[in-house]
Amino acid sequence: MPRRGFITGSYLFALAIVCAAPTARAAEADDSGIAELVKLLASVDDADFQFDLLKGILEGIKGRRDLKMPRAWPAAYTKLSKSSSAEVRSQARVLALAFGDPAALAELRKVLVDKAAKPDARRSALASLVQSGAKDLAPALHKLLDEPDMRSAALRALASYPHKATPGLIVGRYSILSTSEKQDAIGTLASRPSFALALLAAVEQKKIPAKDISAFTARQLLALGDEQVSGKLAKVWGTIRKSSDEATKLIAQYKKVYTPKFLKSADTSHGRLVFKKTCSQCHTLYGDGGKIGPDLTGSNRKNLDYVLQNALDPSAAVGNAYQMTTIITTAGRVISGIVQERTGSALTIQTANERVVLSLDDVEATKLSTVSMMPDGLLQKLTKEEVRDLLVYLATSDQVPLPEGADEQSGR
């Protein structure tokens, strides 16, 4: 298929007709424009022209949920779904779903469960089904949990369906999931109160490690606004509070400065260097760095809000596993860190820069703090350009090289 111009005449034409119809807000939307275009679709044979018409209609009906299927549609769809152009076939299917065409839905369901079909085709069928609000999909998704190629997509899709059996089926398979599947699993379990309670029960029963619940997920659970969930979260995961007014203001200020436009000018290699100097002592990213804080590789680090929240107000969400303890020794030394091991005779504590093993005989007092080991004000110490580069580096999908000659300069 030839490369198409950006916007062609027939596309604009279709869009204009659709948009000329009264908006969805009108009580009885007049969709005669769409009906005319569908008739036109059924009557032309040129694939480029069909494609442009389809795109124009789809653009014009974006966000509409009340669409009635035009009378000419089934015939048009039968024709379009036999088109030699894959683009035309796929756009036609999207439109069929927007019209709630039962033929298209049935076709997709068949592809979804067809083990002989290509995984890509099955996953895209799944995406279309979920997007079009297909009902009763959960039982089919449950079966897909045992197919490695489909598992991630099924785990994510299950968030859209409040099926009672879902949490049990996910928790039961949790230990065999890959790292990224685990994130999908937790994302879905955190998506509604009934699932969340099952998730927190699994954490309590140690079927899911508390460490797998990130600060991001913890906030998401709190945001469900369910008292039972919030109470259980505080018990099995750790402290979480709303950011203070001050922190909220600070986050808003940062968001004003770090606009997508400004972030575009970032230097990711330099960002890696900033990470190395300010964060990697405690955090691993792409297999490199310390283990005091959570590994950030699989975190929500591409989400600006999440990074700013955690970097500007670290103590708003602290998992029990990362709670700081302050220890006073009989010799008067004060040590702050995370207790990693406690035996009958000794205490192993990870401070920001060393692992200290203390004999219990030397411990005068220990005090658990709700403050994070992650220091406040880390970003405030950096220049505007350093923060920009760091944020964009955190949002990369793959490791980038350090700036040339950085190894010599980067020693702390």
Ligand code: HEC
């Ligand atoms: C002295 C150690 C330390 C340093 C330095 C540090 N962190 Fe942290 N960080 C932690 C600990 C411990 C946690 C877990 C407890 C918490 O959430 O506060 C954490 C949590 C986080 C989280 C949330 C992770 C999750 O569970 O979802 C993010 C994001 C983060 N840090 C980013 C950064 C960035 C970016 C830097 C560098 C500017 C940085 N940290 C520097 C110790 C550190």
